[in-house]
Amino acid sequence: MEHAIIEKANPIALSEEQKVKLNQYKIQTRKHNEVFLRKHPEVGCLVSDFLHEVLLQRPENVVEFASQHFTQPDIRNRINSQIKEEKKLLRREERREAKDS
Numbered sequence: 605m606e607h608a609i610i611e612k613a614n615p616i617a618l619s620e621e622q623k624v625k626l627n628q629y630k631i632q633t634r635k636h637n638e639v640f641l642r643k644h645p646e647v648g649c650l651v652s653d654f655l656h657e658v659l660l661q662r663p664e665n666v667v668e669f670a671s672q673h674f675t676q677p678d679i680r681n682r683i684n685s686q687i688k689e690e691k692k693l694l695r696r697e698e699r700r701e702a703k704d705s
Contacts, residue, residue: 649686650674 618626641647654673663669673679 645687645690646683649683649690650679653679653682653686 654670657673658666658669661669676682
């Protein structure tokens with residue numbers, strides 16, 4: 605005996621209009637996040653620095669490690685140095701691309 609699959613309307617499913625609005629909201633949120641992250645390169649450096657240290661040291665208690673990591677007195681200088689290095693690399697890359705054009 606074959607079992608027929610009967611689809612019922614899902615009362616919590618989004619309408620087409622709601623789906624469109626949700627997708628528009630997601631796109632706008634991504635755009636705003638990208639703009640914010642471009643304006644604040646320190647966010648990427650902070651995350652990158654933290655992940656680098658976590659993977660290097662592999663602490664048992666990551667939350668405790670994070671609290672210690674982000675309260676280090678020299679973190680501001682380290683992050684600023686990373687930002688400067690990234691800017692140097694970017695300028696070098698741009699000059700190289702300009703030469704090749």
